[in-house]
Amino acid sequence: MPFNYDPTNIFARILRGEIPNKTVYENDHALAFHDIAPQAPVHILVIPKGPYMSLDHFAIEASPEEQVGFMQAVAEVCKIAGVEDGFRAIANTRAHGVQEVPHLHLHILGGRVLGRMLP
Ligand code: 5GP
Numbered sequence: 001m002p003f004n005y006d007p008t009n010i011f012a013r014i015l016r017g018e019i020p021n022k023t024v025y026e027n028d029h030a031l032a033f034h035d036i037a038p039q040a041p042v043h044i045l046v047i048p049k050g051p052y053m054s055l056d057h058f059a060i061e062a063s064p065e066e067q068v069g070f071m072q073a074v075a076e077v078c079k080i081a082g083v084e085d086g087f088r089a090i091a092n093t094r095a096h097g098v099q100e101v102p103h104l105h106l107h108i109l110g111g112r113v114l115g116r117m118l119p
Pocket of ligand 1: 010019021033099101
């Protein structure tokens with residue numbers, strides 16, 4: 001399927017420095033920052049720096065270096081957030097996934113028991 005990235009989305013604007021964020025971790029290929037409306041004591045978003053709309057877009061088109069950099073950011077965020085007791089990683093995708101921001105973001109949620117995955 002074609003992936004048409006919209007460079008005006010809010011996370012693209014964060015990456016360009018047009019909107020502030022509370023950065024948790026950053027490397028050459030990824031940025032992690034606190035969600036503006038946290039749903040749990042730990043709620044961090046990990047995003048690639050490249051123009052990818054979704055997890056499948058990233059998995060299909062991102063370079064090996066981008067993919068490794070993204071996963072290294074996930075590892076560092078988990079260490080920094082101290083989620084040894086567990087966490088949930090969510091990548092809401094397109095309409096059925098109720099994705100609001102069309103730039104891949106992995107939610108890292110933790111800090112309490114999160115309940116069942118779906119209601
Ligand atoms: P989605 O529903 O697309 O998976 O999640 C989008 C997430 O982005 C939401 O949890 C929302 O709170 C967060 N968000 C939206 N705008 C901003 C923003 O400007 N800054 C930050 N840090 N988070 C945002």
